[in-house]
Amino acid sequence: MKIDPKSTADLSAQIAGAIRDAIMQGDLIVDERLPSEAELADQFAVSRPTVREALKRLAAQSLIRTQRGATGGAFVNRLSYPDAYAQQITTSTLLLSMNAISFETACEARYAMERACVPLAAQRRSRDHLATMRAEIHRQSQSGLTDEAFCASDVAFHRALVDGAGNPVLSYQLVGAVEAMQPLMNMITFTARSRDAIVALHVAIADAIDERDGVAASERLSALEAETLKLAHSVFVLRSAGQ
Amino acid sequence: MKIDPKSTADLSAQIAGAIRDAIMQGDLIVDERLPSEAELADQFAVSRPTVREALKRLAAQSLIRTQRGATGGAFVNRLSYPDAYAQQITTSTLLLSMNAISFETACEARYAMERACVPLAAQRRSRDHLATMRAEIHRQSQSGLTDEAFCASDVAFHRALVDGAGNPVLSYQLVGAVEAMQPLMNMITFTARSRDAIVALHVAIADAIDERDGVAASERLSALEAETLKLAHSVFVLRSAGQ
DNA sequence: AGACTTTTAAATGTCAGACAAATAAAAAGT
DNA sequence: ACTTTTTATTTGTCTGACATTTAAAAGTCT
Numbered sequence: 001m002k003i004d005p006k007s008t009a010d011l012s013a014q015i016a017g018a019i020r021d022a023i024m025q026g027d028l029i030v031d032e033r034l035p036s037e038a039e040l041a042d043q044f045a046v047s048r049p050t051v052r053e054a055l056k057r058l059a060a061q062s063l064i065r066t067q068r069g070a071t072g073g074a075f076v077n078r079l080s081y082p083d084a085y086a087q088q089i090t091t092s093t094l095l096l097s098m099n100a101i102s103f104e105t106a107c108e109a110r111y112a113m114e115r116a117c118v119p120l121a122a123q124r125r126s127r128d129h130l131a132t133m134r135a136e137i138h139r140q141s142q143s144g145l146t147d148e149a150f151c152a153s154d155v156a157f158h159r160a161l162v163d164g165a166g167n168p169v170l171s172y173q174l175v176g177a178v179e180a181m182q183p184l185m186n187m188i189t190f191t192a193r194s195r196d197a198i199v200a201l202h203v204a205i206a207d208a209i210d211e212r213d214g215v216a217a218s219e220r221l222s223a224l225e226a227e228t229l230k231l232a233h234s235v236f237v238l239r240s241a242g243q
Numbered sequence: 244m245k246i247d248p249k250s251t252a253d254l255s256a257q258i259a260g261a262i263r264d265a266i267m268q269g270d271l272i273v274d275e276r277l278p279s280e281a282e283l284a285d286q287f288a289v290s291r292p293t294v295r296e297a298l299k300r301l302a303a304q305s306l307i308r309t310q311r312g313a314t315g316g317a318f319v320n321r322l323s324y325p326d327a328y329a330q331q332i333t334t335s336t337l338l339l340s341m342n343a344i345s346f347e348t349a350c351e352a353r354y355a356m357e358r359a360c361v362p363l364a365a366q367r368r369s370r371d372h373l374a375t376m377r378a379e380i381h382r383q384s385q386s387g388l389t390d391e392a393f394c395a396s397d398v399a400f401h402r403a404l405v406d407g408a409g410n411p412v413l414s415y416q417l418v419g420a421v422e423a424m425q426p427l428m429n430m431i432t433f434t435a436r437s438r439d440a441i442v443a444l445h446v447a448i449a450d451a452i453d454e455r456d457g458v459a460a461s462e463r464l465s466a467l468e469a470e471t472l473k474l475a476h477s478v479f480v481l482r483s484a485g486q
Numbered sequence: 487a488g489a490c491t492t493t494t495a496a497a498t499g500t501c502a503g504a505c506a507a508a509t510a511a512a513a514a515g516t
Numbered sequence: 517a518c519t520t521t522t523t524a525t526t527t528g529t530c531t532g533a534c535a536t537t538t539a540a541a542a543g544t545c546t
Binding site for chain 4: 493495496505507516
């Protein structure tokens with residue numbers, strides 16, 4: 001592992017990049033211990049604080065974990081699903097909130113991806129996933145729910161739908177799309193009537209999945225997309241009129 | 244912003260978390276300047292190196308950027324698509340390579356998501372995307388291509404297909420799924436015959452997109468998935484027999 | 487007065503050395 | 517043989533310093 005002295009980038013960024021490359025290329029394998037900070041400082045001919053900054057960069061991406069003590073050090077971390085989920089959600093949420101992405105674009109992407117899960121979910125759905133979906137539907141039906149709670153339950157319903165496909169990679173990819181929409185959804189005021197419409201579609205989707213009817217579920221998901229878009233539009237129209 | 248003195252986590256991790264939360268909650272807006280390292284050290288009652296480690300963590304996630312000089316400092320960064328792409332690819336690649344995910348699972352997720360793009364791509368495909376797809380097909384058809392180059396072109400073809408949907412959020416989500424498969428694909432030896440089969444399907448897909456026939460494109464994408472799976476199986480069978 | 491140069495101040499980047507705290511292995515004691 | 521103590525190693529944190537970059541302020545010349 002070498003760093004380029006001609007580069008203008010921070011030394012800590014260069015070192016982090018070198019180690020990251022080594023991990024991604026397989027030169028460093030999972031649970032392998034990196035040299036101690038002092039040794040790394042020697043190898044790269046930098047000070048220990050600089051090495052530490054590099055290691056913190058990698059830790060932020062869950063590429064390494066550190067342990068104190070005699071047999072401690074920095075170890076190549078196995079990127080777990082929860083870690084990957086968290087990163088996915090952070091990145092997706094920020095991408096959406098910082099780039100003036102229209103509700104339509106985000107919504108379209110999300111529902112397109114969800115429809116990709118539906119055929120698999122219809123085929124493989126388990127008792128667990130169906131139970132979760134029904135439970136969330138029940139929660140959503142209760143009156144007196146805040147908009148935030150309604151949205152949170154909506155997210156949980158859709159996550160159960162996605163997880164129903166039984167493909168963890170697909171779940172990982174989708175979690176960002178679903179969760180990142182929540183801040184946008186939270187801007188919407190859900191009237192009792194619009195909640196009823198959404199819940200009815202949720203029921204219809206759950207029923208279709210239950211009956212292993214992927215085509216029907218897909219169509220109803222599209223109807224839900226249309227309903228969501230309609231709702232968002234009416235809110236935005238109201239809001240811009242209010243201004 | 245406060246940190247919890249009872250927490251066992253590193254101070255730098257706590258500080259990074261506090262600032263991250265402030266950014267994600269909108270308390271700090273894009274391009275806003277954070278206090279200087281010395282001021283942050285005062286506010287959090289820690290030393291400057293600790294603050295710096297926290298800032299490096301955030302920089303690793305592209306949440307902030309730093310600038311030297313009189314008017315320099317740390318600024319809340321607008322997460323750009325390229326940055327988001329890079330993070331998505333890193334995370335997806337590591338997730339796949341470190342978690343013993345079967346080729347089938349990864350392949351299924353990827354093609355399910357690609358099929359989600361196809362109806363939109365068929366509807367909106369531009370001259371540019373079609374040209375890119377055709378160009379990559381041409382490249383793939385050349386003999387004497389290494390397996391790596393063939394795979395790279397395959398990725399480029401699929402990215403063009405995805406981008407054809409004209410939804411940047413969808414592209415962002417898909418880029419991880421497509422790119423993360425490349426290391427797995429690179430393990431495959433592509434015979435001349437298997438290359439021909441893949442290229443033929445690429446042509447068929449491009450044609451269908453060209454004719455705005457989303458259904459046909461989707462079916463052919465499924466055929467490509469089956470072909471890829473078959474190919475991978477034959478390779479793995481050969482390999483395990485060789486051992 | 488206006489344009490150019492020099493100085494200065496503020497900020498990050500880097501370094502050196504030190505001590506604290508955690509941890510496991512080795513040594514000592516019972 | 518078991519428990520306790522010591523010790524060595526490693527990360528976590530702090531202090532203080534200097535280097536480098538950058539823009540604004542001050543100064544200088546035409």
